[in-house]
Amino acid sequence: MELLDSFIFITLIKAAVVLAVLLTTLAYLQWVERKVIAHVQVRPGPYRVGPHGLLQPVADIIKLLTKEDLLPPYVNKPLYLLAPFLAISMALLSISVIPFGPMIKVGPVTTWMQLTDLNIGVLFILAVSSMGVYGIALAGWASNNKYALIGGLRSSAQMISYELPMSLAIAAPLLISNTLSLRELVMSQAGGIFHWNILHGPFPQVISFIIFMIAAFAETNRVPFDLPEAENELVAGFHTEYSSMKFASFFMAEYANMITVSAMATLLFLGGWMAPWPVAWGANLVPTVIFAIAGVTALYHGANPARKRDKLTLPVFGIIFLIIAGVFLLPIVQSWLLPLFWFAAKTGAILFLFMWVRATLPRFRYDQLMGFTWKFLFPVAMLNLLVTSFLVAWTTK
């Protein structure tokens, strides 16, 4: 009973930590997106609410919570209330199998930085994302509104069509790593950048990575595949009749899905929490160097800033970055902070790619989108899987 208590207790603590970090990240991911898109369009973005707009997500949350939560009288009430709940719970559920780092020792307990390791981890994430389609389809149906229905059906048809090339693109690096468990998947990519699945073995999985990223854009309903929820099409798509917290749940579900597919891309192709070159060649100093450069740049620009407000905020940020750079040098925290840094850096790079693409590309028309997956991506993914399996079978004895 002692052991069982301890396991449940540790898992609850881990779940609470992951949930807290995830919800904060979801809120601030929207800030990062608005800043990235703004700077791509050469404008400052959110700037006034707090230093450099850092309190903007707080303002948005207060706005969303205090808006009138309208329940239109003509909707199908049970399904109307069920749909955002399904969307957000499936989006958050898939985070539970993602490994953030290796085994760590916190006080008397040794545990992996992962909520649970299933030996069918990849299939679990695919299953949970298949169930997420229901949230959108039911939202469109329950709203009793023809624009919402068409938007919901288009969006769900797009999601299930793009699940096919995504599954085939996931299957190819699984042939190289030979396991479905996410923890073992990361462990099989140890040893530096040439062991990562994207550059590994008999067939570098570059095509799989590109197909996975394209399918991930479509799965999360992001530009260039966001026709079903674009503002100037179809009113607002499947979430037309939703307001306040339920609307916020659809948005949180979209960002959580983005985080999940970026984490999947990191785990499958980019080596998870593994450093790109061995520790002996100085991989531990990379975060320190990055934060030190950021801190020095912020201090330099703080000396003669473009806007008067920055005379105070930029030097403060510079000092904070230098303190973080120093924290990365402490040996106590290095065992868990460094893998976490690599995982966050890789996932963050892919999330930045999502936002960069949103700021740059126009969107596909619906028939172009569906034609693209069935006539191009699916055959290419099948060919890629065929070539990978042939080469893997040829080179293993």
Place this chain on the structure above:
Amino acid sequence: MMNAVPISWFLTLSAILFALGVAGFLFRRNIITVFMSIELMLNAVNLSFVTFSYQHKEVSGHLFTFFVMVVAAAEAAVGLAIILTVFKGRSTLNIDDVNSMKH
């Protein structure tokens, strides 16, 4: 005893689900509900297969379940296409109304 379920309970559950599927198939008039009762029967049979696979400690039962799922997918696709065609012709989903070949 508290942490072990007798196998007969699984088979009883499978029989109950199968019986409910048969009841839905025989007594409902909407063709899509009839089709869903067929899927319910197939699921009940899948549960039986997996249960017996556990009893004999073999993996063949799981394989049969896999093939049943694949065949159910193919059948659902073609069946729903047929339902769409019938609806286009007759604008009704009630199987009592599709009786133009009765004398």
Place this chain on the structure above:
Amino acid sequence: MDVILFLIFAVVAVVCAINVVVQTHPISSALSLVGVMGSLAVLYLLLGAEFIAAAQVIVYAGAIMVLFVFVIMLLNAGAETKKGRSYLIPGAPLLIVFLGLMAYYVQRYLFPESAVVRFGGFTGGGPKDIGNALFTTYLLPFEVTSILILVAIIGAVVLARKEIE
């Protein structure tokens, strides 16, 4: 602990199955069927069938039922209005009791080694074992079902396309 888990999900499965048969609007029946499939997936996990549980959620609940839900939403035929002669009320419980008792006694007395099911009792249901069996012993059915799916795709596309005037 396993007994409690089994009882919860078995009750959920039976309640959802009754809902499938009893509800008038097809979309409620479809969502209840998704509930049945989800609870069956948990029961498969109890029986050690991990791959089948994942395949059940991905293929059955996540693709086939989505197809059903699409067709119901597109056809938009509404709830059933005409009541047929209702043999459902005495007929269905008799059927259930009969089949349930039959299954129970068949298993108890024809297979007397009273086996019990617990988590971890059968570890041969993982993807590796399924893959081994699928590509060695059951290779012919595997290839035949892929041709079957091809035929089904062609059939569905032909049946559902617009007539060219």
